[in-house]
Amino acid sequence: MLNTLSGRFLILTTIFVMLAEVLIFVPSIARFREDYLLLRLERAQIASLALLADDMISEDLEEELLRNAEVFNVVLRRDEARQLALSSPLPQPIDATFDLRGAGPFVLIRDAMARLFDPEPRVIRLIGYPTNAAGVLIEVTMETAPLRTAMIDYGLRILALSAVISVFTAVLLFLAVRAFLVKPIKRLVGDMQAYAAAPEDARNIHAPRAGVVELREAEEALSMMQTELTGALKQKERLALLGSAVAKISHDLRNILTSAQLFTDRIEMSEDPAVKRMAPKLVGSITRAVNLCESTLTFGRAEEPAPNIVSVKLWDLVDDVFEAERLAVGDAEVSFAEDVPASLTLRADAEQLHRVISNLVRNARQAIVATGQAGEIAVRASERDGQWIIDVSDTGPGLPPKAREHLFTAFQGGARKGGAGLGLVISAELIRGHGGRLDLLDTGAEGTTFRICLPMEGVADASALD
Incomplete structure (x- = not known):
């Protein structure tokens, strides 16, 4: 339950609502304390006015007035004259004085928190303005124990109400999240699992039906992907x-x-x-x-065998390819040129590299012969940038646009009429097996050049493989 999306959302909602209520609780307690003290000043003012109405009141009545006002002494200043209206013995010395006439919110909050967390009963002096402009100021002394008790009772009621509101809000949000998020997500996951079990079955493609915009967009993207994949x-x-x-x-x-x-x-x-x-x-x-x-x-095989890496003298391999192609030229005017250092030895699968170069040279020869004009096929090799570079170029008519567009695509990249386009696909696959690549470097009316790049690093030592 707690590890589910809705369960965690319920817990987080409850915590956040309670945190918000705590932030409201502090100024609420300060406000309650201020109202409590102002009420005591108001009652004390009423009691002092009773004394002003009749200077001769009994001690019993004076005590009853102070008890009803919940204060020990009342001083009411009228017309700049300080007057002691009512008084009774103090149970202990005055601990602190609080002036409510200019107290700001931060001062009220500070004093309220200090009183709430101070369990000791104390006597305090309180100064404020009389109500209805009945004097310049009013001053009373009172005990803090009833104030703190009232503050605790008010705080507990606030916290209880906050807890009820938090739980109620969290439950409503929990139900809303389950209805609008959790259930659609579970349905989406179920559809994905059903599709994974039988992706070829078009009936398992998810049908978007979520009402939430973000989930709807996710469902539509999933449906499109599943449709394309199927x-x-x-x-x-x-x-x-x-x-x-x-x-x-x-x-x-x-x-x-x-x-x-x-x-x-x-x-x-x-x-x-x-x-x-x-x-x-x-x-x-x-x-x-x-x-x-x-x-x-050959193309229909699942994969070409891994290359058997040995030391290969490239000059001998190219010469062997040229000898075979010279026999196939016939009466056509095709010349062969090789610019391969006699000492150049590279590490590769001799048979596979022979197939690649033979295929490129054969394609070049067929392209030149098809024009009915003289031409040249050249193979050049060099070492640079940690690679062996082999360029096979010709002076033929260049590749047609369709062949360039689908150069390494089986059955689509044929450069001559009747060709299947498999030679270059197989050649590129063989070179990739060596960790290299086969690229079309240039093609046009002046001829075509293919480049073979074979890495020198990462190839096993030939002495261990020969």
Whole structure:
């Protein structure tokens, strides 16, 4: 109960109301004391006026007048002449004198608190103005015990009333908080738990219905987020099913195309001119289809294996990639240039880095060949800022706008007609596995440059891994 929002709100409300009542209690006690003393002055004035009306009053009547006024002596000054109106023996010497004629609120509060916490009965002198301009001043002596008793009784009544008001107010606020905050929050939490159990079920999306503006805004934001998440989960599920189906189809299709590729090797040996003319195109089409199937299968894996970090001589790796691409160039005028220091040795997975550079060089070669013009592909490497930097550039036509927009998005970032856009996605993933990044540095009519950045730090020592 005490750990709940409503329970803590109830306790805090009670404490704050009681604190407010205490702050009211202090000036209230001071006001009560002032009224009590003024009443004694008024009664004493009435008693003294009775004496002025008849100078010859008996001692018994004088004693009764003082007893009714609850004072020992009364001095009334009229017309600048000090007169002792009524008097009786004092039980003890006068302890203090209090002048109510010019006392401010802080003085009254101070004197009231001092009297409230002083249990000793004392005799005090009190000075004030007579009522209705019946004289210059009136002075009385009185005992403090009845005053303190009356103050304590008044204070207890004030505290009791404050406690009742505090409890009543706290209960009302407790019920209000439960109705307007706690219940909507509990309902919201329940809906969130139901949604978490089955996020794909659109029926579990929270429907905003709170009356409080802030809670309503929170519910609307939650509903929007749940709607988007449910849609994303459904799309992800559909894509997963589609990916599984595509992977199966690609696997079987690759096997079929591989068999067809073997037959095309025999067709190429035919002496028929028409067959000789069509066979290279058939072989190229089948080869591209096989590559597409292999790329799709590779991308469909749950994740690429962790890189096996070894020492790699980059010059040998780039030379091997260039040798393979020179064979694929055919009659096209494509030249290859490498600016890689022969002594440059970096630490990476040799196979994965070969795949990345080979993919970038192959894309560059295909872009140049597609233009039908001469071009150059260059690979440059250097060490700076704690990184190995590898730039792969070409003098091709540059990437089209759609390819730049979806450069690293599968099945959308293909730069050539019929391409699936998987090569760059896989390459970027492999480089991220090394703790580096693959970026498009520049592209345009003058050519395209990709940059590979591999960190030198944080890579295990090759000697321990070779």
